[in-house]
Amino acid sequence: MIMAKGTGMPAMRLSRAGAGFPRRIERITGPEAQVKRLTELGLVSGAEVSVLARGGTDTIVLKVGGSRLALASGMADNVWVK
Amino acid sequence: MPNIVVALAGNPNSGKTTVFNALTGLRQHVGNYPGVTVEKKEGAARRNGGTFTIVDLPGTYSLSASSPEEVVARNFLVDEKPDVVVQVLDASNLERNLYLAVQMMELGVKMAFALNMSDVAKARGIEFDLDKLSGFLKAPVVPTVGNKGQGTDALLDAAARVAGEPVGEYEKIKYPHGVREAIERIECMLTGKDGEYAARFPDKWLAARILEGDNEIVPALCNREVAKEALRLRESLEAESGDFPEITMAEARYGWISGMCSEAVRMTPESRHEVSDTIDRVLLNRVLGLPIFLILMYIVFQLVFTLAEPPMEWIENAFGALGSRAAGLWPKAADSPLRELLVDGIIGGVGGVLVFLPNIILLFLAIAFLEGTGYMARAAFLMDRLMHKIGLHGKSFIPMLLGFGCTVPAIMGTRTLENRQDRLTTILVLPWMSCGARLPIYALIIPAFFPEALHAWMLWLIYVIGIVFAVVGARLLRTSVFKGDSVPFVMELPPYRIPTLRAVITLMWDRAGEYVKKAGTIILGVSIVLWAMTAYPKKPEFDRDYAAAREAVVAGHMDAVAELGTELGLGQEGSFLREWEEAKLEMAGVRDEYWEKESGYVEGERVYEAKLEQLFNQPGGARLREFADADANLEEMEAAFAEETEGLEEGSREYREAERRREAAIAAIAIEPGLFAGVAAYRDDIAAGYGERMGEIDNAEAGEELAHSISGRIGKFLEPVVRPMGFDWRIATAIIGSFAAKEVFVAQMGIVYSVGEADEESDSLRDKLCGNYTPLQGFCMMLYSLLSLPCVATIAVARRETGGWKLPIAMIVGFTLVAYVATTIVYQFGSAFGIGM
Helix, strand or coil: CCCCCCCCCCCCEEEHHECCCEEEEEECCHHHHHHHHHCCCCCCCCCCCEEEEEECCEEEEEEEEEEEEEEEHHHCCCCCCC | CCCEEEEECCCCCCCCHHHHHHHCCCCCCCCCCCCCCCEEEEEEEEEEEEEEEEEEEECCCCCCCCCHHHHHHHHHHHHCCCCCEEEEEEECCCCCCHHHHHHHHCCCCCCEEEECCHHHHHHCCEEECHHHHHHHCCCCCCEEHHCCCCHHHHHHHHHHHHHCCCCCCCCCCCCCCHHHHHHHHHHHHHHCCCCCCCCCHHHHHHHHHHHHHCCCCCCCCCCCCHHHHHHHHHHHHHHHHCCCCCHHHHHHHHHHHHHHHHHHHEEEECCCCCHHHHHHHCCCCCCCCHHHHHHHHHHHHHHHHHHHHHHHHHHHHHHHHHHHHHHHCCCCCCCCCCHHHHHHHHHHHHHHHCCCHHHHHHHHHHHHHHHCCCHHHHHEEEHHHHHHHHHCHHHHHHHHHHHCCCCHHHHHHHHHHCCCCHHHHHHHHHHHHHCCCHHHHHHHHHHHHHHHHHHHHHHHHHHHHHHHHHHHHHHHHHHCCCCCCCCCCCEEEECCCCCHHHHHHHHHHHHHHHHHHHHHHHHHHHHHHHHHHHCCCCCCCCCHHHHHHHHHHHHHHHHHHHHHHHHCCHHHHHHHHHHHHHHHHHHHHHHHHHCCCCCCHHHHHHHHHHHHHHHHCCCCCCHHHHHHHHHHHHHHHHHHHHHHHHCCCCHHHHHHHHHHHHHHHHHHHCCCCCHHHHHHHHHHHHHHHHHHHHHHHHHHHHHHHHHHHHHHHHHHHHHHHHHHCCCCCHHHHHHHCCCCCCCHHHHHHHCCCCCCCCCCCCHHHHHHHHEEEEEEHHHHHHHHHHHHCCCCHHHHHHHHHHHHHHHHHHHHHHHHHHHHHHHHHHHHHHHHHHCCC
């Protein structure tokens, strides 16, 4: 289980996070190339993200920094937030 | 002052392209679609007597070489050593943009920054302390507004200043202790001879990249010991911190950046709700998103096809006029190969391609507009789920849609796909999206073989077969040749904007220009070759004596005319009418032989008119004059009727009205009924029959000539090969011709079947097809046309876009094979079970 730093609370997958609330990224798991890609797009521990929209069950639009990113759900599963 | 080379770097959507345009004034792609600037572009700028060469690097998020763009950018910075790198920063998204900046600082290049779209950022409540920023970055930071051209002078000044100074000391990013140790360890092992990268990069930098597991550098290492050690270090670091070292390092960079931003940037987080978010709530809505997208696409296609129609007609007419103009340079009767080459080969060939230009311009205009607004990225997002199921990427969808229009721009449209596997797969299945040039083939064949009730269904079936092949093909390719992770969908959605007219037009113009260039080069060359193949070698002696055949037809015709003349009492044994007809045929001969301006024509016309006067003015000639006038009258009426009803549907109200007008006009011809019946018989039976028989002879002659030509011979040679598909040498010949452009198939069939100028509306060709082939064979012709390669232009573009002959050759072989096998199976199966025989 991935724990949120310092709180002892379990972190949550971004794919499960409700829309609208800003959340802080705890860490990103998954295949190396994917993690790297997400990092370069600004999804990095400590960054603030919020889910803007969901396209069905598969995809998710989120906001990080000043940009909107569209993510496949497999990727959003690997982003752990608090 | 020497010329200063400036490399322009930046994230996709950072406004890099608009800054580039503002700096150079050069026309260039502008768009919201991430990755639109894939090619390296250059421009020139002047400022205070100094000259600048500005190189537009591909837009990237990092320099870590995980995409071809990143490799291109990095190699340029290292190998070409530009005097200064100007990075364009999107002021609204500073932290992520600075990630690239930090990587460039690590590379040790001289830098200046353009803080772009600072006006937008300010409106969003973001404030910058430029002095502090510039102090942290150890480089000048100039605020710019790219699309208004603001700040470019200051930017050039800053670039010139930096270029003239030595490389400064940048702030060192503090990596965690373990990472630093590991880098030092690798650095110690480097000897300067560690593969092609070692000599080009400083050791420290190289060591850090090796630890990061760089895709380009690690495989190129000669010393496998270094690679092994790096792997060991990576594993131990990962075990220690739970993260890959490159992620740890990335976090350290972000850490430094956010430290800087917290000092130099102030945000007042009030205007959180942006317009883009509101629009996205509708356009990306789970329920509404897809229908809205489909409706939009429908509107685009509708617009493209309806608006393109009139200009297409103009182009067609213009090329027709140009052709006759060119033909007029020679005496009409002259048998000049050069004239044939110019009129049929060059003008005909290029005209046939340029006629699609309005379609292409409009389609690209629509797409450039949608791209400019930022909607295209959303469309890819909406389609990703569906496309993912067939092993493709959401971004493959737009090119596939374009494929229904023309495969050539569709292949160019695959540039937006970052992953090479995705891109190659998309290019490979694109030709199965039945392109517009194949439509004439279906339009010819379907009505020839199938009852009207089935027409729409057959057309639908053909398109669906194409889609099914594309879907199955993509799946198969993705699980075999192009195995590997399809990059899961992650894409930046740019903010919605109203694109500037100039940006849309330039983007459209660039692409349309590429199409025109192709028409002017490859397609022109190929049409000349194919034309020569169907025109040469000339047959010196024909199997049949066509001159004698024509004489026989003329003799029979004259007898029939004389008989009618006798019946109507026009001269002794119809001599008046016969002589009149002879004069007319003679005049027709003159028309064939001379242009109107030539003296032979004038002379012939004079003789003809004198003859008519003499015939009409002789005793009893008045009746002949009446006959001739009625004939001319009817001729005129038919022509007027044809003009009026052009494009009208038979049985429609306007059509019926025109019919009524014609009937009334005919009834108004006031001559003796017996004579009028004679005129009608002359026109409908005698003259029409004569024309038909002469036409048959002309066509048979042309057919014999074609059989003798190179393509005819190749067709005959290939007959045993194409037989299993149910084809004969004629179809084989047409298939060869259709490689220039698919729609040439129809014209070629027309030539082999000797029906003169054939188009898809050609009923006589349809009769011939129906008489010679079974519906099964007809279907096989369509199937082969659908599945085989679209045309030579596709191959040329595929070569250019993939940068080698491997894929194009694979396409030629693969598509021919698939089409051959599939068509053979259908034909053999069909004949065995007696379907469509």
